[in-house]
Amino acid sequence: MELVNVFDYESLAQTSLDAGTWAYFAGGADDEITLRANRRAFEQVQLRPRVLVDVSCITMNTRVLGIPVEMPILVAPIGFQGLAHPDGECATASASTKTIMIVSTFSSRTLEEIAQVATGPLWFQLTAPNRLWTERLVQRAAAAGYRALVITVDAPRSGRKEAAQRLDFHLPAYKANFGDEPMGNGFTSLPTWSSLAWLRSLTSLPIVLKGILTAEDALLALDHGMDGIIVSNHGGRQLDGVPATLEVLPEIIEAVNGRCEIYMDSGIRRGTDVLKALALGAQAVLVGRPIIWGLAVNGADGVANVLDMVRTEFEQAMALVGCSTLTTINPSFVRRMVFNGYLNGYHRS
């Protein structure tokens, strides 16, 4: 069967992984309300195409924190990729040529091994058990050439994935980046607003907060000198019942008002999803689970193909909506669907 979109990869990935591993990758927290809301939000935003625009030459090259990328579609940090394919994050890094890959602290390969085979720029998603490990990992990431740090702020503890729990799935204890050192009592100093200044003092790398869902926290991120924000609900895997990211993106864009870069993830599956997120103000999006689907089905080639599918679909969406460059994408290209006669539009004509 020819694989024509990322959902085809999803179906095939499910058949190639054991049930517990699949449940871990696919699952959301609790009742999976937020997991479903992420997709529904994209379905409920419609496009407003403009016609007779010259779209013979489409370009989607851009810069993310000053780093040139060939598309505004980044690779989200996903831990334990070795569960999907023996090459794990090394395969993903070798396939992420046109864009930035964010490497999770919980990678199955060390951050150095991944950097050695990467074909594109890397950021490091940092979760450390204490200040000593924070310092070590920050130094190692900088030394290995990582270009930014991503601090995940929506996971002071892990969300409950009931499907995986029912199948008695347990994550591997061994975490490559921590070597053989015992983890002691686990995570004793998780980040708080007050520890960000200390983190900032450790490094000159840009710092991005991942998991912001409110204007209030976006403003706090600015107050704390953060360089970027990822509007994310962790793909519906942390607090169930929070809104879809597409729903909250406009309030965050409005509050931040251009003072730092804003990206979003959770539920991006189609090129039209990328277009909708950018129209509502995101500078770039991150793709999560589809990367795992590509990896599970066909290693590095699968990841490359998944990224290419989303990029090609986005290019098509730009052409059909009448945008030849990213800078021409704006809120006038989207509207919300009408419910019960009530139109809550983004576009005000």
Ligand SMILES: Cc1cc2nc3c(=O)[nH]c(=O)nc-3n(C[C@H](O)[C@H](O)[C@H](O)COP(=O)(O)O)c2cc1C
């Ligand atoms: C299996 C899995 C593992 C993940 N591991 C991490 C992680 O280590 N660090 C992190 O910040 N986010 C992690 N995430 C969240 C992703 O970075 C991202 O926010 C989410 O997958 C985006 O939603 P999507 O899967 O619907 O695209 C993980 C997500 C999945 C599905």
Ligand SMILES: CCCCCCC(=O)C(=O)O
């Ligand atoms: C101590 C284990 C943390 C797992 C982190 C992976 C993750 O974020 C996920 O959503 O799964």
